[in-house]
Amino acid sequence: MTRPVRLAISGASGRMGLALLNLVRDDERFELVRAVVSAQSARLGKAAYNDVSALRFTGWEDTAGIDVVIDFSGPEGLGAALDVCEATGAALVTGTTGLDAAMEERLSHAAERIAILRAANFSLGVAVLTRLLREAAAALPGWDIDIVEAHHNRKEDAPSGTALALGHAAAAGRGACLDDLAVYAREGRPGAREAGTIGFAVVRGGDIVGEHQALIMGQGERIELGHRATDRSIFARGALEAAAWMAGRAPGTWTIEDVIAAKV
Numbered sequence: 001m002t003r004p005v006r007l008a009i010s011g012a013s014g015r016m017g018l019a020l021l022n023l024v025r026d027d028e029r030f031e032l033v034r035a036v037v038s039a040q041s042a043r044l045g046k047a048a049y050n051d052v053s054a055l056r057f058t059g060w061e062d063t064a065g066i067d068v069v070i071d072f073s074g075p076e077g078l079g080a081a082l083d084v085c086e087a088t089g090a091a092l093v094t095g096t097t098g099l100d101a102a103m104e105e106r107l108s109h110a111a112e113r114i115a116i117l118r119a120a121n122f123s124l125g126v127a128v129l130t131r132l133l134r135e136a137a138a139a140l141p142g143w144d145i146d147i148v149e150a151h152h153n154r155k156e157d158a159p160s161g162t163a164l165a166l167g168h169a170a171a172a173g174r175g176a177c178l179d180d181l182a183v184y185a186r187e188g189r190p191g192a193r194e195a196g197t198i199g200f201a202v203v204r205g206g207d208i209v210g211e212h213q214a215l216i217m218g219q220g221e222r223i224e225l226g227h228r229a230t231d232r233s234i235f236a237r238g239a240l241e242a243a244a245w246m247a248g249r250a251p252g253t254w255t256i257e258d259v260i261a262a263k264v
């Protein structure tokens, strides 16, 4: 694209939305045309920036001329963003996690007509961690795997989207499906661990940005593969890279690995 990508941000008043607003204003690849919030938002109609910029937080009243929507809102906001992308042909980049099966299916169908990129985690470090875990799970078939994640006390979904994606990668490394192996909770007397299962543990508290650890446990030894995010801007930067790459992209389901592969 020779002109700046015309970008809309869905969930613009949230933790991720504000991180994106902060980065995008100095990024010449983009023209930010909409900062979208919910109809109930305390920010609706207020200025998006504390300066001369005329941009305000709005709903989806005007959808003309948008090339890409970046969504970090929630299931409802994602649904509204998807409506707009389907109606206008804009590409969708979404990091929203905690989706139900109906939304998963809707996204798959929509990708037959528009370009959609979904990532449970837009950081480069987690992309590499995912690859390493897949490899470790394949190389150590008899070892036990648990995934531990920790996030801030406002997070609504559990386990995190990243923890689930790591679980899928570990299962794939063993030629299996996570749905057949996952153990999401242990309490009371669950009994001895069933071989081959992949367990999850969740911590919520304070202002933790996002931490993920995969424990690959053998007899007398274990491997710990982990990632600690200390600044949300890493996710925002990854989402902007994805949005620049997605502008004008053909319909389909695209991944953060596609973006990374295209850049190396």
Ligand SMILES: NC(=O)C1=CN([C@@H]2O[C@H](COP(=O)(O)OP(=O)(O)OC[C@H]3O[C@@H](n4cnc5c(N)ncnc54)[C@H](OP(=O)(O)O)[C@@H]3O)[C@@H](O)[C@H]2O)C=CC1
Pocket (backbone or CB within 6 Å): 010, 011, 012, 013, 014, 015, 016, 017, 036, 037, 038, 039, 040, 041, 042, 043, 072, 073, 074, 076, 077, 078, 080, 094, 095, 096, 097, 098, 119, 120, 121, 122, 123, 157, 161, 235
């Ligand atoms: N993939 C990744 O790398 C990452 C993913 N995430 C995921 O992104 C999502 C958002 O996270 P986070 O920013 O922390 O959450 P926040 O709750 O801080 O932000 C979400 C914002 O969306 C807004 N919103 C709610 N409903 C709508 C709607 N219908 N239309 C438009 N906006 C809406 C809300 O603001 P208001 O009330 O003002 O409308 C809210 O502030 C979560 O699912 C999280 O798991 C988070 C970080 C990284």
Ligand SMILES: O=C(O)C1=N[C@H](C(=O)O)C[C@H](O)C1
Pocket (backbone or CB within 6 Å): 097, 120, 121, 151, 152, 155, 159, 160, 161, 162, 163, 209, 210, 211
């Ligand atoms: O809600 C968050 O904050 C985060 N959510 C994502 C997830 O569910 O994996 C990514 C990141 O860990 C931060």
